[in-house]
Amino acid sequence: MTVYQLPVQVATYRHWLTELVRRVPSGGGWYGVFAERDPDGLRACFDGTEILPWDIVESLLQDAGEPGGGPLALRGRALYAAATGAHDRRPGGAEALAERRELMERERRYAASRVRALSDRLGATPAPGPDDTARLEHDLAWTRDDHARATARVTDLTTRLARLGGDPPAAPPAPATSPPAATPGRSSVPPAPPSDPPARATRAGRRPRGARYAWLDDVAEDQGPAPAPASVPALPALPTGGATPRGARFGGAQPAETAVRGGAGGAAPAGTDSAEAARAAANAVYALQRLRAQGRSGEAHALLCEALGGPLSRLPALAEELRRAGLAADWSVLLWEAASLPPARLAAVAGVLADADRAADCEQLLRQGVARPAEELAGACAALRAEGHHGEARALLTAFVRVRAPEDAARLAAEDPRELVPQLVEAARAVSASREGDLLHALRVAGLAGA
Incomplete structure (x- = not known):
C-alpha cells in the first residue's frame, strides 16, 4: 500500500494557514461563511490534501484585519507559491490543473451572464417591488463575488500550469464579459449570511456550486492514506436558508414599522429605560429561537438586522441577551451588518x-x-x-x-x-x-x- 507523505512545503503552508485563522475573530466573517457552506472542503485544505485558493486566503486576511500587502500576507503568498508548486508536481497534477481551469472558466462565464441578467432585472421598467429588489441585490452581490473569485482562479491556475510547462500563460478573461463593478464598500466583507440559491444548496453527497467552494478535485486520486487531519479551529454556526436577508448590507436599515415584529428594533418613546430595553431584547431573542426551531433561518436573520433600524440604545441589552442565550455569533453578524x-x-x-x-x-x-x-x-x-x-x-x-x-x-x-x-x-x-x-x-x- 502506498503511503502518501505530505510535502514539507504544503505542511508549512498549512501551519501558516492555521495560525492565520486563529487571528480571525470568532462568530462570522468570510471564514464563517466558508465553514458553514463547505466544511468538508475547508477541512481538506487544513489537512493538506488540498491547497486553499489564494482568493479565499485574502478573505481570511481581511477577517483578521491584516493588510494585503503586510508582512503576514507576503509570507503567506510565498508559502502558497511553494505549496502549490509541490502539490502540482504530483502525478497527474498538470491534467488536474487543466481540468480545474476549464471548470473555473465555465464558472466565470456563468457568473458573468448571471450578473448581466440580475442587473437587467434590477433596472427593468416597471421597477421591482421592495422585497424583490432586496432579493435581487442580495443575489447580485453573491454572483459578483463568484465572478471575481472565478476570474482570479483562472489567472492563478493558468500561471501554475505554465510553471509546469503544461500550457503557455493566457491573458486574463476578456473584459467584455466582465460584470459591472461591485458596489464600493461591499466587496471586502461578506453579505453575512445570505440565503443560498437552489443551485448552491449543500446536499448530502453533492458539493455546493460557485467559485467560493470549487477548490477540490472532482475525482480523488489514489494517493494512499491521507495525512492525519489537522486541528481546524471551531467552525462558527451561522443562520442559513429561509427568506432573503434585508439588513444594512442589502438595502439599509429597515423602516420602523417593519422593525417592531421582534421587539428588538421597534419604535419606542424617548427615554426608554434599561428595563424596557432588556424586555425588548428578551422578546427578540425568543423570537429568533422560535424562528430557528421552525427552520426559518432567513427570517431570523432579517429579524436580527431590524435591530439596526430601531432605537440604538437597545443594542447593548440585545448583545448581552444574545450572549446569555448562546447566540454570540448572531451578535457578530449584526456587527457585520452595522459596518x-x-x-x-x-x-x-x-x-x-x-x-x-x-x-x-x-x-x-x-x-x-x-x-x-x-x-x-x-x-x-x-x-x-x-x-x-x-x-x-x-x-x-x-x-x-x-x-x-x-x-x-x-x-x-x-x-x-x-x-x-x-x-x-x-x-x-x-x-x-x-x-x-x-x-x-x-x-x-x-x-x-x-x-
Missing part, C-alpha cells in the same frame, strides 16, 4: 457601544467599517467627533491606516485636509514608524503635506 450602515448611523452605533463600555465590540465594528469608500469614512469620523466620541474617531482612523494602502489614506485626507491630515498622521505613527513614513509620502504626492 455597512450610512456613515451617521454607523457612528451612532459605535457611540452607543462605547458609552455602554463595550469597547471590544466598538473596535470590531470600526475595524470592519474601514472597507468603505473614503468619503463615507470621512463622514463617519465627522459624526463621531460631533458627538464627542473623539477616541472612537481615532480608533477608526487607526484601523484605516493599519489595513488600507497609504494612497487610500491620502484620498481620505483630501475629504477634509485640515482635520484629517494631522489625525491620520497621528494614527499612522501609532501603528509604526514605517507606516507613518509611507503615509507622509502619499500625502506629499497628493499635494496635502502642508495641510
